[in-house]
Every structure is written in C-alpha cells, then in structure tokens.
Amino acid sequence: MPTPLPAPYRQVRDETARRAEALWEVACALHEDPETAFAEHRAAALLTGELERAGFRVRRNVAGLPTAFTARSGQGPPTVALLLEYDALPGLGHACGHNLVAAAGLGAALVADAVRGAADGGCVLAVGTPAEEGGGGKALEADAGVFDEVDAALMFHPGVHDWVRAPLTAQEQYRVAFRGQAAHPTGNPAEGVDALAALIELFNVLSALGRRLPEGSHVQGIVTHGGTATNIVPDRAEGRFGLRAATTAALDGLAAQLGVCAEGVARATGTSFEVERASVRYEHFRDNRVLSERFAGHLSGAGITLSEPTPGVHLGSSDIGNVSGRVPAIHPFVAIMEADGSDHTPRFATAAASERARHVLSAVVEALACTALDVLRDPHLRTRAADEHRTAAAD
Missing domain, CATH: 3.40.630.10 (Zn peptidases)
Incomplete structure (x- = not known):
C-alpha cells in the first residue's frame, strides 16, 4: 500500500x-x-x-x-x-x-x-x-x-x-578584428597588408588548437567582414568566435589562448588586431x-x-x-x-x-x-x- x-x-x-x-x-x-x-x-x-x-x-x-x-x-x-x-x-x-x-x-x-x-x-x-x-x-x-x-x-x-x-558548460563570444593596408592586388600588391589573410590564418591556428582542447572545450567562428571588393586587398577583416568550456575558469583560459593566437597571427602577417568580448558570459x-x-x-x-x-x-x-x-x-x-x-x-x-x-x-x-x-x-x-x-x- x-x-x-x-x-x-x-x-x-x-x-x-x-x-x-x-x-x-x-x-x-x-x-x-x-x-x-x-x-x-x-x-x-x-x-x-x-x-x-x-x-x-x-x-x-x-x-x-x-x-x-x-x-x-x-x-x-x-x-x-x-x-x-x-x-x-x-x-x-x-x-x-x-x-x-x-x-x-x-x-x-x-x-x-x-x-x-x-x-x-x-x-x-x-x-x-x-x-x-x-x-x-x-x-x-x-x-x-x-x-x-x-x-x-x-x-x-x-x-x-x-x-x-x-x-x-560556460560560454561567451568574442569579436576579433585585424587591420592591414588596402592596395590593388595587381597594381601595387607589395604595398598591401591583407587583413583577411590574417583572419583566415587565425581560423587555421584555432583549428590546430581545437585538436588538443580538453573535453567540453570548443571554439567555433564565422567571418563577419572580409573586405569590400575582390580587386582591393582587404584592410579590415573581422570574425566572431564562440568559446565553450566545461568550467568558467577553463573558459577564461580559452579566451586568453584566443588572444595569444590573434597576437601571434598579427605579428606574422604585419597586421594590427583587436579582441573584445561580444556577448554576455554564461558561467558553467x-x-x-x-x-x-x-x-x-x-x-x-x-x-x-x-x-x-x-x-x-x-x-x-x-x-x-x-x-x-x-x-x-x-x-x-x-x-x-x-x-x-x-x-x-x-x-x-x-x-x-x-x-x-x-x-x-x-x-x-x-x-x-x-x-x-x-x-x-x-x-x-x-x-x-x-x-x-x-x-x-x-x-
């Protein structure tokens, strides 16, 4: 009963x-x-x-x-x-x-x-x-x-x-912007600094990073601005990246890694860069x-x-x-x-x-x-x- x-x-x-x-x-x-x-x-x-x-x-x-x-x-x-x-x-x-x-x-x-x-x-x-x-x-x-x-x-x-x-999990989004120098790709290509190439390289670096992230961690990005015309070397390119991690502390560490990667790419490509949070942070x-x-x-x-x-x-x-x-x-x-x-x-x-x-x-x-x-x-x-x-x- x-x-x-x-x-x-x-x-x-x-x-x-x-x-x-x-x-x-x-x-x-x-x-x-x-x-x-x-x-x-x-x-x-x-x-x-x-x-x-x-x-x-x-x-x-x-x-x-x-x-x-x-x-x-x-x-x-x-x-x-x-x-x-x-x-x-x-x-x-x-x-x-x-x-x-x-x-x-x-x-x-x-x-x-x-x-x-x-x-x-x-x-x-x-x-x-x-x-x-x-x-x-x-x-x-x-x-x-x-x-x-x-x-x-x-x-x-x-x-x-x-x-x-x-x-x-914890998650937040970041805006990453690279700035270079506009130029004509055939007229004066040596004067151009390709910001889009820098952004694409960041995707490559983050892809390699992703293969060794711990369980629950994840980076996914999109291109939000990649230039204005095919016959102009892009002087500005931006992406938006979503970061997730099993804990809030791990998310902070992943965000720091994103900044290090962006800085490294900027140095390698001769661009300048900005990284800023673009969303409210969700804690785990x-x-x-x-x-x-x-x-x-x-x-x-x-x-x-x-x-x-x-x-x-x-x-x-x-x-x-x-x-x-x-x-x-x-x-x-x-x-x-x-x-x-x-x-x-x-x-x-x-x-x-x-x-x-x-x-x-x-x-x-x-x-x-x-x-x-x-x-x-x-x-x-x-x-x-x-x-x-x-x-x-x-x-």
Missing part, C-alpha cells in the same frame, strides 16, 4: 490539480505567440498579470530590461525564487520549450504561495528572466543584485532526457545536489524518475550558470519527447504543446512547489544547501 503523502504535500497536489487547466492555457498561449530575446512584451504582460491577480507585488523593468520582472509574496528571509523563461527562437518558436519553463515557474510560485499559509514566514519570489537564448537575462539580473537575498533558485527545463541536473552550471535530489524525490511521485546525466555529454550553455554561482540552484531536465530527437528543432517545438508536455507541466509544478515549501520551512535543508553551494563554488 503506498505511503500517504504528508498533509502539506497533499495540499500542493490538490492546488496543482485545481490550477492545471489554467496553467496549461498559459503554456499554450505562450507557445502560439512566440517572442524572441528582449522582445517578450506580451509574454511578460501575461505572466505578470497572472501574478498580480494572485496578490504578488510585481516590479517591472528589472535590471534595466523592459521584459524582466520580479513578483514577490511575503517577506524574507528565507526567500525561494522560481525562475521563468519565456523567449523563443527566431524562426522556430518555442523549440526549446520555454513556454513550459514559464508556466512551470508561474504555477510553482502560485501553488507554493497558496499552500504555505499565513503562519509561514519567508518570501516566494517569481523572477521573469528574458533572453536565455543568447541575451543572458539571468546573468544581467544576477549582476544587478536580483538574487542577492535568495536562499534557493529553482527551475526546470524540458528536454529529451530525464536528468536530475544539467551538464551545462553548478548543481546543488541537496536541492536537486529533493526535487527528484518529489517528481518521482508522478512516476518520473530522474537519473544522472550520461558521462561526458554536455548540452550547451545557459545563463542559469550565473545564478548558480551566487545561490543554490537546480536545473533538472524532464523529457517531453524521446531521446532520438533534440531541442532547437521543429519537432521539439511541436512536443512543447503536446499531451506529454501537459503531463510533465503538472508533475513539475507540483515537484517545484513542494521543493520551494521545503526551502521555506526547513532551516536544516537551507543550511545543507548553502554548505553544498559553497563547496561547488570553490571548485
């Missing part, structure tokens, strides 16, 4: 079931009206409207970002944050399932707040985080102090695996095992079992890494389609509005809300999570 759920968790289950249809409508509305990074105005309005109607105190334009927001109920400490992503991919819509991330964070905040009761102290904080797909909303919010008083940051992400934690994700295991335990009640990630597999990068460097955080993956597919595809966009996604949404809302209540009500859990976070941050 199954062990009965403790009363608070039964309340969460009942409250989740009561709100399930409304939350699915939110997920579908976002799915049908995708908006890209920093332009998620209708999504932000929909989500903040739901939170305001529930009595949350909403603050918009957080961190100077028009589509970022916080919504607060109660007063910390302690404070538990539920994170909402809602940006879509250009041309692919919600092919990363952020409509589900937003609905899950919204639902967990509403359910946890409804269940915790007037006698409970603490604060439930919903954080609207725009532009995960390249803009780094969470990174900018973290730098602005949004998470400074937060005891735990909770979110989930739909995927093709049921994994208790996300193997997410530091999983808080104490909270991840608590979430996984709650999710198992819905028949979804989370396992450890496949060793050696990295699934890209996310700005949740920047949050996890500051506070205990979780970012589990829960499958909404089979592992023979991938996100960032039309097939995944379809899956983000499927019946399986609907089931996952309700299960995740319940598990996130239970975990949030645990954080608010259990000082021992908060202490263990904080200790785990300090250990992970020191690595």
Whole structure:
C-alpha cells in the first residue's frame, strides 16, 4: 500500500490539480505567440498579470530590461525564487520549450504561495528572466543584485532526457578584428597588408588548437567582414568566435589562448588586431545536489524518475550558470519527447504543446512547489544547501 503523502504535500497536489487547466492555457498561449530575446512584451504582460491577480507585488523593468520582472509574496528571509523563461527562437518558436519553463515557474510560485499559509514566514519570489537564448537575462539580473537575498533558485527545463541536473558548460563570444593596408592586388600588391589573410590564418591556428582542447572545450567562428571588393586587398577583416568550456575558469583560459593566437597571427602577417568580448558570459552550471535530489524525490511521485546525466555529454550553455554561482540552484531536465530527437528543432517545438508536455507541466509544478515549501520551512535543508553551494563554488 503506498505511503500517504504528508498533509502539506497533499495540499500542493490538490492546488496543482485545481490550477492545471489554467496553467496549461498559459503554456499554450505562450507557445502560439512566440517572442524572441528582449522582445517578450506580451509574454511578460501575461505572466505578470497572472501574478498580480494572485496578490504578488510585481516590479517591472528589472535590471534595466523592459521584459524582466520580479513578483514577490511575503517577506524574507528565507526567500525561494522560481525562475521563468519565456523567449523563443527566431524562426522556430518555442523549440526549446520555454513556454513550459514559464508556466512551470508561474504555477510553482502560485501553488507554493497558496499552500504555505499565513503562519509561514519567508518570501516566494517569481523572477521573469528574458533572453536565455543568447541575451543572458539571468546573468544581467544576477549582476544587478536580483538574487542577492535568495536562499534557493529553482527551475526546470524540458528536454529529451530525464536528468536530475544539467551538464551545462560556460560560454561567451568574442569579436576579433585585424587591420592591414588596402592596395590593388595587381597594381601595387607589395604595398598591401591583407587583413583577411590574417583572419583566415587565425581560423587555421584555432583549428590546430581545437585538436588538443580538453573535453567540453570548443571554439567555433564565422567571418563577419572580409573586405569590400575582390580587386582591393582587404584592410579590415573581422570574425566572431564562440568559446565553450566545461568550467568558467577553463573558459577564461580559452579566451586568453584566443588572444595569444590573434597576437601571434598579427605579428606574422604585419597586421594590427583587436579582441573584445561580444556577448554576455554564461558561467558553467553548478548543481546543488541537496536541492536537486529533493526535487527528484518529489517528481518521482508522478512516476518520473530522474537519473544522472550520461558521462561526458554536455548540452550547451545557459545563463542559469550565473545564478548558480551566487545561490543554490537546480536545473533538472524532464523529457517531453524521446531521446532520438533534440531541442532547437521543429519537432521539439511541436512536443512543447503536446499531451506529454501537459503531463510533465503538472508533475513539475507540483515537484517545484513542494521543493520551494521545503526551502521555506526547513532551516536544516537551507543550511545543507548553502554548505553544498559553497563547496561547488570553490571548485
């Protein structure tokens, strides 16, 4: 005979079931009206409207970002944050399932707040985080102090695996420019200094470097400017390079190597060069095992079992890494389609509005809300999570 759920968790289950249809409508509305990074105005309005109607105190334009927001109920400490992503991919819509991330964070905040009761102290904080797909909303919010008083940051992400934690790498992009001397390739070729040739040589050097980079490290580049005409030796050439590494420290080392390579090429070709960061830096994700295991335990009640990630597999990068460097955080993956597919595809966009996604949404809302209540009500859990976070941050 199954062990009965403790009363608070039964309340969460009942409250989740009561709100399930409304939350699915939110997920579908976002799915049908995708908006890209920093332009998620209708999504932000929909989500903040739901939170305001529930009595949350909403603050918009957080961190100077028009589509970022916080919504607060109660007063910390302690404070538990539920994170909402809602940006879509250009041309692919919600092919990363952020409509589900937003609905899950919204639902967990509403359910946890409804269940915790007037006698409970603490604060439930919903954080609207725009532009995960390249803009780094969470990174900018973290730098602005949004998470400074937060005891735990909770979110989930739909995927093709049921994994208790996300193997997410650090990443950033750099602009590299070479400057030479324009000339006519036949009229006065000896006077020319070919900036494009220097950029091409940098690609060759980085290709050789890539063969000896450690697991999780990666450099990929494109030419963004290569000249203006075929009968002019290019005096300016630029490229954009994406760097990834298993840890933030390794990313810093890789960026330094990029600079050394560019300097060497410039010396060899007689050009001058510039290297500058061209994106927000995403730190690697530091999983808080104490909270991840608590979430996984709650999710198992819905028949979804989370396992450890496949060793050696990295699934890209996310700005949740920047949050996890500051506070205990979780970012589990829960499958909404089979592992023979991938996100960032039309097939995944379809899956983000499927019946399986609907089931996952309700299960995740319940598990996130239970975990949030645990954080608010259990000082021992908060202490263990904080200790785990300090250990992970020191690595």
